[in-house]
Amino acid sequence: MRYALLLAALLAAIPAHAGVARSWGVAMQAAPAADAPYAPPSIADATVRQILRLSAGGDRLRLVLDNQDSASALTIDRFAVALVDAKGAVLPGSTRSISFGGRPGVTIPAHAPMISDWLRMPVKPLARIAVSFHVAPGQVLGAFHSFGAAKTQLAPGDQVEKPELSEVATVERRFVISGVDVEAKTPLRTVVTFGDSITDGVRASVDSDMRWPDQFAARLQKSGLNVGVANVGISGNRMLADGAGLNALARFDRDVLAIPGASHVIVLEGVNDIGAAWREKRHESFDTEAVINAYRQMVIRAHDHGVKIILATILPYKGAGYWSEWGEAQRQKINTWIREQKQSDGMVDLDAAMRDKADPLVMNPVYDSGDHLHPNDKGFTAMADAVPLSLLAHRPTVQRKMPTR
Template sequence: MRSSVLRQRLCRVAAIALISLTAPALHADDARDSGWVATWTASADRNNYATTPQSFPAATTIRQIVHSSVGGDQLRILLTNEFGTAPVSVGAVHVALSAGGAKIFPNTDRPVTFSGKTSATLAAGAPLISDPIDLPITPLADVAISLFLPNATKLETIHQLGNQTAYISSGDNTAAQDQPSSSTHTSRFYLSGLLVKARNNPRTVVAFGDSITDGAYSTIDANHRWPDYLSRRLNSHGPWGAFAVLNQGIAGNRILSDLAGVSALARFDRDVLSQSGVQWVVLLEGVNDIGYPGTSLEPTAPLVPASDIINGYRQLIARSHLRGIKVMGGTITPFKDAAYKGYWSPQKESIRQTVNQWIRISGAFDAVVDFDAAVRDPANPAALLAAYDSGDHLHPNDAGYAAMANAINLSVLRAVGP
């Protein structure tokens, strides 16, 4: 009896000793991968746009410029073939600091590896993350990412509204100081994120929405989307920035159903909940749920009731709160006389007003930003103020996007704790 008890005690001691020996190694592995946050993102979408390339010829280099929010000592690149039906072969990939246009600072050029290799395969339907790259960047830096496609490639995954010039050239020019004889596009190709090994444990704010968040009609290459203005407000002081500000807008996006991009409800896990360190989501969605029915895209679709849109908001709020993430609700901006036949009507304006009133007074959101009040015409509240109108009476211009960002109370985002 005593020998049996002794054996049991010895087994417990041995188990405790084994745990104490193995635990530090596990903690070390966890620590090795801690501190990585996205500093820039672009939401992946299906390439079903007539204005974008449908394929690339063999031996093509694509150089894309991204604008960081926070800085870090190392980088990682996130590629995606999410909507691809076949693998995509990727040859050389390089990263460098941008010198403007298609040019880079040559002394900052770094080759990128994936599991130690300088080429990789983007599996159909999947993302691909690079190995760490030793290239420190500061907040609000422009970074050039160049990838080489050795084979003729069907383009199925895209971020259509990049509002940033991508440079396409023939041959492997990934390490070149400039891109020779390049053609240009303003979409994103296979590139969905830039991560940094951050110094100061920044918090993440995700701007989640449609084309107004994506920056439609803002100046190309100027970073004048409202999330860009917000990032500058949050990160212009101090050497490394305190907030990663991620733009997860998709032009044409809706809360409840697919049309341009998968619906907000369907992509929320990918674009928000999977990001590191998210403290806040700034949600601006719903104008396309209201506007699209009755247009040439959906000529027979019934109007979407305000209650359906509100229930969609409630779902996004609940899913955020389960992860400890707060949601700032943005009121839907005006769109009277939008330059899309059938997009606006008095009935649709009534739905917008009902939804906005609920956003303001329901208490369902952790905070509210009144984008509507920031850009509407006081003399005609159903319409954008002329000084903020891009010209289509739906999307703000640069000044309008700046006004939207300025409407956000930074002290709310900066507050720590519940």
């Protein structure tokens, strides 16, 4: 308990946006063609309801909408927020309308975000809320988030304020809402988890908040730390190449540095760069040093914005479809650099936490979801437990001076 109190005091001393944190977050990506794999369904004149498990608690909240990956403007007629129970049922009397500049709806320009007015709605840490909105007729959702280990409800017409939707269909996708910010009278901070499908929680139990960032948020709260955790992992994301979302360097500013109250970012990326290079027969021209330099670039940019950055080693993945001996050698090179470098503000050795003691190139079978790449719920628990909370209290390791002429 004394350790938790000391850590809380240290966190409070770190400069950030006092009283504001991203309590829930997701990274958006451009929607693929309608006939492409994983394309989102067509949604128009329909109600979208998403159940979100928050991390930090607060006295007021606001929504962050994201249309930055779409080439078309998007009109939403109205929004509502409600508290829900553990099963996702709306609590009676808790539904509240949310506005944008005092208006019930909003048109989000192409390639733009939009932030709602603050809504006085006290939420406890780890509270669950339902965010509902009506997509006007004739609209095209040009941006979405694939997966996320949660189902979104879709219903015809405007059912925004109904406690229970009718004629419901569900999809494992996220739409429009990229963040929920909370404000409190006490200082708040945000830890951003940045990565690929492992951070996004592919193979975690759906609608169970078992992704490693979800469990890390619960661990922080259990330790007495009211800290926001924003999960901006994208399945299939790469450090250097677009595909499943913009490449990591291209989206880092938007998905990490623009988040209010961001004090720390934990980066777990790189396995898709290695695996895809082998699968696509590009391995002979693959530049491991370019991947390492991408980490360096993120460190520089994080530090320039006063954000502490923690790098995580790449998990073992022998047996996965795109594993190879060549790829294993690249993983070892990158992990060695992560362990030995002194540029970041800390390192989490997830490779060591997740590997099989009998064969360190393989994920521990207890943690393996079955595809030898993604952990199961127990594996995500081990990942959340492997992050030393002491890393969140680190102050900057480098004092920067303005250059002299």
